[in-house]
Amino acid sequence: MEFVRTERGFEGYNAAGEVVAEITYRPTDDPKVVIADHTFVDDSLRGQGVAQELLDTLVATMKAEGKKIKAECSYVVAKFQRDSQYDAVNADKD
Numbered sequence: 372m373e374f375v376r377t378e379r380g381f382e383g384y385n386a387a388g389e390v391v392a393e394i395t396y397r398p399t400d401d402p403k404v405v406i407a408d409h410t411f412v413d414d415s416l417r418g419q420g421v422a423q424e425l426l427d428t429l430v431a432t433m434k435a436e437g438k439k440i441k442a443e444c445s446y447v448v449a450k451f452q453r454d455s456q457y458d459a460v461n462a463d464k465d
Contacts, residue, residue, distance in 0.1 A: 380396055385413075392413065394447075395408055410426070410446040434459070434460055441463060
């Protein structure tokens with residue numbers, strides 16, 4: 372699935388143009404840190420790795436921009452805790 376960057380996240384759309392997947396973030400007082408605050412995947416896409424793709428898109432983008440991510444969304448919190456591949460971008464690992 373391809374994702375479109377929005378002002379504060381990434382969205383994926385179905386053929387009807389409806390949002391069926393999204394990850395959002397918000398800025399913090401530190402311009403080099405954002406808070407990942409929401410992940411949504413429509414039931415029709417569950418179990419297909421779409422949430423992982425969203426997170427990986429956010430991580431790659433923030434890395435490219437020289438930013439770190441503070442996990443607040445339960446999905447991102449769990450992924451950051453379980454997988455050390457995110458340590459470099461995890462704001463809580465400083």
